[in-house]
Each structure stands twice: as C-alpha cells, then as structure tokens.
Amino acid sequence: MRTVILRSSDGADHIVSSEAASLSRTVQSLLEELEAKEGEESPLIVPLPNVCDCTLRKVLQYCIQHTEPGTNLTGRIHVSETRRRDLEVWDRNYMLVSTDELYHLVMAAHYLNVPGLLELCCEGIANLIRGKSPQHVRQHFGLVNNFEKAEEEDIRRTNLWALVDEKELAKK
C-alpha cells in the first residue's frame, strides 16, 4: 500500500495511505494524474490549497476510520453488522463539533468530494435547522433577512396552508 502526502493550505503535511486518501474523489483523480505523470517511484504530494490544517486533520480522521480493515471501499453493504454499528457510534461522536467547525467540514467535504462525509455533515446541519424558527435559523447561521416587507408578508400568508398544527400533534 502506498502512502500519500496531503499538503494543507498552511503548508502542513499529512501522511496517509493512498487507500484512505482515495475516499476523496478529488484527491483520487489528482493521484491518478500524478501517478501517470511522475511514475511509480516518486513520493506523491497532493497540495490542497482550499483546506486548512485543522479541517484536513478532521477529514482524514474520517477517511482513516472508514478505510480500516473490514470496511469495503466500494460500499458498506459487505461490512459486518458489528463493524457498521461501531462506525455509526464513531460517526456520532465525530459529529460533536461546533457549528463553525461543522461549516468548515462541510465545505472541505464538498471540495474534496467525500460522499459519506458530505452526507454526514448535511445531516448534521439539517438537524441544526430542525425545530428552529426562521428568525432563529438566521441568527444561528449568520444569515440576513433580505426579504422586502411586502414579500415576507406574502410568504407568510401563502404558507399558511402548510402550517396545520403538526407541531402540536408531534408533541403528543
């Protein structure tokens, strides 16, 4: 198994197995290019100018965890039941990050194209939105209410059809 050096935006190197690195589709295609150009022997250095050091470390944690023996790269179908449960628990702990970190993580996952991680992060953000009022969501995610007054009123009125008392019912 070959090792690859991933270089983050602040110049720090991370040495990982090529297997873990290929979990990112972006890195995978870069690796293939590099291999074709440089040959088998030379060290493979992949610069990743869009990812900062601490985020990259976090992403690699995920990649390494998900490529450990027993995990099938192509899909999780062949993974044993216990292993999958372990991974789930691991994922859950992995997602215990601040909102800011989560944001950087989702951007990195998007840039590096790691499907599993991206899914995990999106789920995380969706859960952050859940149960918040629009005002609260804006506050939390640093968004600005850029609707015009009339427009906002219009939206609220036309959305009335959807706001049956599901919330009330859900509490039961």
Add this chain to the structure above:
Amino acid sequence: MKDSVRDAVDGILQEEAMTSQAAAHLPNEVLQTILGLLDQDTFILALQVCKEWRSTFKADDDLWRHHALKRFPLSRTTMNRNGTRGVDASWEAKYKSLASIQTFCYDCGAYTSRKTCGGWKQRALCGRCFEGYVESRPGQRLITKTNAKFVYRLRNEDLQALPKLVDKNPIHYKFELMELYRKHDLRRAAIERWGGIEEMLKQLRPLPHV
C-alpha cells in the same frame, strides 16, 4: 443512523453560532442536500429564512417532489392523475394542493381529508375519531358537550366562552350538532367554577360510558 446523528447534534445546538459570512456561502448542491433532509415542518420554515434559500427551492422542483412524496407517500399515483390540473403542473403546485386537501386529525394525528365544519379554528378529525365521540374513550382530548357537563359538572354558562368544534351529530345527522370541547379548557373552567384544583377533583365524575 438518523436518530443517532440527531442525538449527537443536539449537543451542539447550544454552542456558538456560525461566523457571520459562513452559511451564506454554502454551495448550492450542499444546500439542496440539506434542505432535502429537513422534515416537513422545518422545510416550510426554511422557505422563510432568506432569499438564497428560497430561490434554491424555486430553482429545484425535485426538492418539492422529494418533500411531496415524503409527506404524502400514498398519493404517488393520484398525484399525477388528479393532484393538480394536469401532469405538467410543477411539484410545488402539487405539494400545495395536496397539503390543502390533506390534513391531520386533530385528535389522533393520522392523515385525513375530512374537514369538520367549524369551531375556534378549522380542525380536521379522522373518521375513526369522529365516530369515537359517541362513546368517549379516555385517551381522547376532545369531549362532547353532554359528557363535558357530566364529567366536570359545568353549566351551559360555563361552556359558552370556551372554544369548541362543531360537527354533524355522528349518531344521526338530523340530531343537534355535536360540540366538542378540549379537556384542558374544561379543566380550567371547572377549577374556576369550583375554586381550586382540590375542589375540582372532588367534583369530577367518571365518564358515563366507560
């Protein structure tokens, strides 16, 4: 999986908010995935957050389709036939038209297309619950006028101010209209009438039918 992640993320909820420019710059595909993962309540609220999010919905009919099929799983076929004028209608329109027909039963929470005819708000009751009021079950949160007066020992004057749901009489459609009251309203009225919780509890009588 979903539940486990939800548990995990609950912990984060209290933490600090994203830096100011952050979430505004989420790539469109990512935003779409996120909005697709929302449940139906939150998804309606997400429409009201900001222009960017709203335009994501506007641009992506598949997102509406996803939410429509999630919320109305059985209407996959009827949706095309008579959901909204013609097959070509956008999923947004289909979703809205279905949402306006189909509502939840106020008492048990099941999907229903039944509408009760009036009350403090337009409430829907499913057929099973509606029939059920003839013989009150303890789990119901609505109770008929006759039973309300019996159980809580209230007079007509006490009931007048309370919100109620009016519908046809399920025993016979020509009988007097059925009026349903919420139990917690009644409890409050009874406490007022008897002057205190202790006294109210002493006055309570069990339901006649059960």
